[in-house]
Amino acid sequence: MNKKILLNKRPHGKPTRNDFKISSEEVPIPNDNEVLLKTLYVSVDPYLRGRMNEAKSYVPPFELNKPLQSGIIAEVMESKQADFKKGDFVSGNLEWKEYQTSNGKGLHKVTQNEAKLSSYLGVLGMTGLTAYLGLTEIGLPKKGETLVVSGAGGAVGTVVGQVGKLLGCTVIGLTGSDEKVDLLTATFNFDHAINYKTTPNLKEAIKSTCPNGVDIYFDNVGGEISDAVVANINKYARLPVCGAISLYNETEVPVGPRLQPIILTKSATMRGFIISDFAEKFPAATKQLSAWLKENKLTSSETIVEGFDNIPQAFIDLFEGKNKGKMIVKI
Amino acid sequence: MNKKILLNKRPHGKPTRNDFKISSEEVPIPNDNEVLLKTLYVSVDPYLRGRMNEAKSYVPPFELNKPLQSGIIAEVMESKQADFKKGDFVSGNLEWKEYQTSNGKGLHKVTQNEAKLSSYLGVLGMTGLTAYLGLTEIGLPKKGETLVVSGAGGAVGTVVGQVGKLLGCTVIGLTGSDEKVDLLTATFNFDHAINYKTTPNLKEAIKSTCPNGVDIYFDNVGGEISDAVVANINKYARLPVCGAISLYNETEVPVGPRLQPIILTKSATMRGFIISDFAEKFPAATKQLSAWLKENKLTSSETIVEGFDNIPQAFIDLFEGKNKGKMIVKI
Numbered sequence: 001m002n003k004k005i006l007l008n009k010r011p012h013g014k015p016t017r018n019d020f021k022i023s024s025e026e027v028p029i030p031n032d033n034e035v036l037l038k039t040l041y042v043s044v045d046p047y048l049r050g051r052m053n054e055a056k057s058y059v060p061p062f063e064l065n066k067p068l069q070s071g072i073i074a075e076v077m078e079s080k081q082a083d084f085k086k087g088d089f090v091s092g093n094l095e096w097k098e099y100q101t102s103n104g105k106g107l108h109k110v111t112q113n114e115a116k117l118s119s120y121l122g123v124l125g126m127t128g129l130t131a132y133l134g135l136t137e138i139g140l141p142k143k144g145e146t147l148v149v150s151g152a153g154g155a156v157g158t159v160v161g162q163v164g165k166l167l168g169c170t171v172i173g174l175t176g177s178d179e180k181v182d183l184l185t186a187t188f189n190f191d192h193a194i195n196y197k198t199t200p201n202l203k204e205a206i207k208s209t210c211p212n213g214v215d216i217y218f219d220n221v222g223g224e225i226s227d228a229v230v231a232n233i234n235k236y237a238r239l240p241v242c243g244a245i246s247l248y249n250e251t252e253v254p255v256g257p258r259l260q261p262i263i264l265t266k267s268a269t270m271r272g273f274i275i276s277d278f279a280e281k282f283p284a285a286t287k288q289l290s291a292w293l294k295e296n297k298l299t300s301s302e303t304i305v306e307g308f309d310n311i312p313q314a315f316i317d318l319f320e321g322k323n324k325g326k327m328i329v330k331i
Numbered sequence: 332m333n334k335k336i337l338l339n340k341r342p343h344g345k346p347t348r349n350d351f352k353i354s355s356e357e358v359p360i361p362n363d364n365e366v367l368l369k370t371l372y373v374s375v376d377p378y379l380r381g382r383m384n385e386a387k388s389y390v391p392p393f394e395l396n397k398p399l400q401s402g403i404i405a406e407v408m409e410s411k412q413a414d415f416k417k418g419d420f421v422s423g424n425l426e427w428k429e430y431q432t433s434n435g436k437g438l439h440k441v442t443q444n445e446a447k448l449s450s451y452l453g454v455l456g457m458t459g460l461t462a463y464l465g466l467t468e469i470g471l472p473k474k475g476e477t478l479v480v481s482g483a484g485g486a487v488g489t490v491v492g493q494v495g496k497l498l499g500c501t502v503i504g505l506t507g508s509d510e511k512v513d514l515l516t517a518t519f520n521f522d523h524a525i526n527y528k529t530t531p532n533l534k535e536a537i538k539s540t541c542p543n544g545v546d547i548y549f550d551n552v553g554g555e556i557s558d559a560v561v562a563n564i565n566k567y568a569r570l571p572v573c574g575a576i577s578l579y580n581e582t583e584v585p586v587g588p589r590l591q592p593i594i595l596t597k598s599a600t601m602r603g604f605i606i607s608d609f610a611e612k613f614p615a616a617t618k619q620l621s622a623w624l625k626e627n628k629l630t631s632s633e634t635i636v637e638g639f640d641n642i643p644q645a646f647i648d649l650f651e652g653k654n655k656g657k658m659i660v661k662i
Contacts, residue, residue: 050596222591244591254592258585260553260575264603265381271602272595 002027003308005096007062011052014249014319019052020068020312030101036078037090037100039308042329043071043121044315045155049248067095071121073110074100084109091120096311098331115293115300122326123159123300126275128289130242131159133278136167136285138240138271139216143168146210148229149190151220153180154318155326156242158188158301160218165189166297169216172209174202174225176321183324187299202228216240222247227257233266241272249319301325333358334639336427338393342383345580345650350383351399351643361432367409368421368431370639373660374402374452375646376486380579398426402452404441405431415440422451427642429662446624446631453657454490454631457606459620461573462490464609467498467616469571469602470547474499477541479560480521482551484511485649486657487573489519489632491549496520497628500547503540505533505556507652514655518630533559547571553578558588564597572603580650632656 001024008021030036048070051062062068072094076084081104084090092107094100110120122128134156141147147164151157152173161184164171173184173193184193192209199205206214206228213234219226222244233239247254263270278285292298303323305314311329318327332355339352361367379401382393393399403425407415412435415421423438425431441451453459465487472478478495482488483504492515495502504515504524515524523540530536537545537559544565550557553575564570578585594601609616623629634654636645642660649658 219591222589226591241591241595244589244595247589247592254589255586256589258553258575258578258587259590259601260550260557260572260603261578261585262603263601264572264575264605267602267604267608269600269602270590270594271600272591272593272598274595274598277598 001025002097002099004067004098005308005311006065006067007052009064010054011049011249013251015049015052015312015316017312017316021065022309027099028101030078030080032080034101034103035076035081035084035107037074037094037102038077039072039074039094039098039100039331040089041073041118041121042096042311042331043125043127044311044318044327044329045070045126046243046245046248046318048315049319067097069093069095071126073117073120089117091125098308115290118302118304118326118328118330119293119300121328122155122302123293123298124286124289127155127326128159129278129282129285130275131156132163132285132289133275133281134240134242134273135160135163135216135218137278137281138269138273139218139238141167141169141216144170145215146170146172146212146234147216147218148172148174148206148210148214148232149218149220150174150225150229151243151245152184152190152193153177153321153324154220154245155323157218157220158184158325159298161188161190162298164216164218165191166292170210172206174221174229180321180324183301187301196225196228203231206232218242219244221245223254223256230259230262233262233268235266235268237266237268239268239270241270245319303327305329307331332356333428333430335398335429336639336642337396337398338383340395341385342380342580344582346380346383346643346647348643348647352396353640358430359432361409361411363411365432365434366407366412366415366438368405368425368433369408370403370405370425370429370431370662371420372404372449372452373427373642373662374456374458375642375649375658375660376401376457377574377576377579377649379646380650398428400424400426402457404448404451420448422456429639446621449633449635449657449659449661450624450631452659453486453633454624454629455617455620458486458657459490460609460613460616461606462487463494463616463620464606464612465571465573465604466491466494466547466549468609468612469600469604470549470569472498472500472547475501476546477501477503477543477565478547478549479503479505479537479541479545480549480551481505481556481560482574482576483515483521483524484508484652484655485551485576486654488549488551489515489656490629492519492521493629495547495549496522497623501541503537505552505560511652511655514632518632527556527559534562537563549573550575552576554585554587561590561593564593564599566597568597568599570599570601572601576650634658636660638662
């Protein structure tokens with residue numbers, strides 16, 4: 001049998017196990033020009049929460065009673081497709097199924113020689129590209145500038161901070177546990193990290209940690225954490241908006257201090273993006289990230305959860321910050 | 332005697348006449364390398380409100396019991412300065428005094444041949460540059476796109492709309508009276524104008540007036556009017572933040588719907604500016620605006636108030652929207 005995970009109902013607020021349903025079907029038989037894929041690693045990402053709502057977000061919403069999808073590394077078990085052969089490893093946006101067929105569209109071959117397979121979901125995958133291109137194309141870092149990253153202990157945040165350091169910035173990370181604070185400074189080369197949950201006045205803490213102000217704020221979270229950073233931005237600050245994990249589960253329209261006055265007086269630029277906006281830059285970015293990884297200038301961090309049935313829980317745990325770096329489910 | 336207007340106290344909320352004090356002094360005598368200037372036209376602008384607060388805004392705050400300053404057109408009455416002669420007209424950021432001396436720094440000669448003198452405070456001055464450069468450098472208009480302008484009946488708004496039309500956009504103006512709605516469509520070539528004060532659901536009204544969504548939102552006001560526009564932006568929208576007149580008199584931190592979710596899902600860019608950010612573009616922009624004015628492709632609009640003593644009231648009236656186009660005090 002071939003297990004699959006369907007969207008059982010649209011989450012209201014924080015997602016729960018009951019929003020997902022595990023079901024099964026026959027292992028499919030590939031047609032001509034198709035491959036049969038066996039799922040090895042599944043990426044769970046905060047942005048998937050948006051696709052679980054009915055409203056259109058970046059991409060069309062997931063359908064009820066249909067399998068969910070995300071970044072997956074799979075092995076080719078059988079091939080009737082000229083571009084792939086049995087034993088190849090591929091990455092792609094695939095369904096949450098143990099086995100599935102594909103016509104090969106959107107699949108990319110990955111090799112175990114270059115890096116471990118799971119890293120193609122992390123630092124060498126969408127995560128790394130999101131961090132690198134969001135920072136370089138919107139953040140426009142200059143040597144000596146101050147970069148603040150929220151969600152710093154997450155998949156994108158750990159890469160943003162390291163790339164910021166490689167490009168000569170002073171890097172401050174905001175994260176939700178003392179354990180992650182230690183990890184950021186000890187393993188990921190951040191200059192400072194702040195536990196926003198235990199810091200009584202975050203705005204003042206950022207002010208004292210960033211004596212020259214904040215030139216770039218790479219925002220993964222939105223909400224009150226971002227308010228505290230925005231209050232400390234410098235003239236001509238750049239604010240890439242990569243995610244808003246603190247707001248994804250809100251059931252009412254979230255309100256907060258209006259941004260226009262500070263955006264105006266600081267001549268600041270706030271720009272949202274989805275990684276496909278920069279598709280033509282993927283090859284150069286991947287080349288740079290691979291080079292840094294080989295030179296051990298970039299540390300990949302993963303939280304690996306085991307077992308197909310645990311995909312929904314791994315996704316739910318993202319909103320509790322249970323991951324350090326990239327959350328991946330190994331099948 | 333030589334009258335002057337001082338900042339009597341810092342306004343709390345909406346400015347009142349009592350925040351200003353009219354005083355007088357001797358007409359000054361120019362030293363070597365100075366000119367004596369007689370004030371002819373005084374520009375009053377919403378951004379001056381920010382300088383009346385103690386907190387630093389774009390520029391240092393005005394000092395209590397010192398003369399206020401703004402854009403002024405003056406006549407040279409006496410010159411001990413090689414660059415200027417008696418009878419020259421100049422524009423500059425000058426003090427609210429009937430007569431003052433200057434060493435010539437920051438003064439620009441203007442001529443009555445090219446356009447009427449007051450237009451150097453409006454369409455050929457900072458107002459026109461703000462409109463043109465904010466729109467072209469941040470709004471990045473493309474032919475066929477939809478441009479929404481708030482504060483559309485004001486000094487900057489009337490120029491933004493006209494420039495948007497000249498560059499091939501469909502232009503919708505938001506303004507606060509039916510009279511100004513008529514003015515925008517009849518005189519300033521806007522495709523549509525909406526009276527936000529009498530429209531029960533502004534968000535829906537914008538949606539139906541902009542069937543293709545909003546590509547550019549030129550924001551002069553901030554606040555709830557902007558919320559209604561932002562809810563209708565397209566993917567890759569650009570939002571130049573030029574002013575936030577609805578928020579300048581707030582005594583508490585204004586709150587509203589958080590912007591990050593829509594900035595993120597629309598890959599939108601919100602960027603604040605002050606016109607000096609684009610100083611190196613002034614000559615080319617002025618050339619373009621002058622050409623359009625000569626070709627009658629651009630209509631200059633001014634509300635002229637007469638009398639030196641009326642400068643404070645003209646400034647206060649900006650916040651009631653009593654001006655159509657540029658508010659100018661003629662001395």
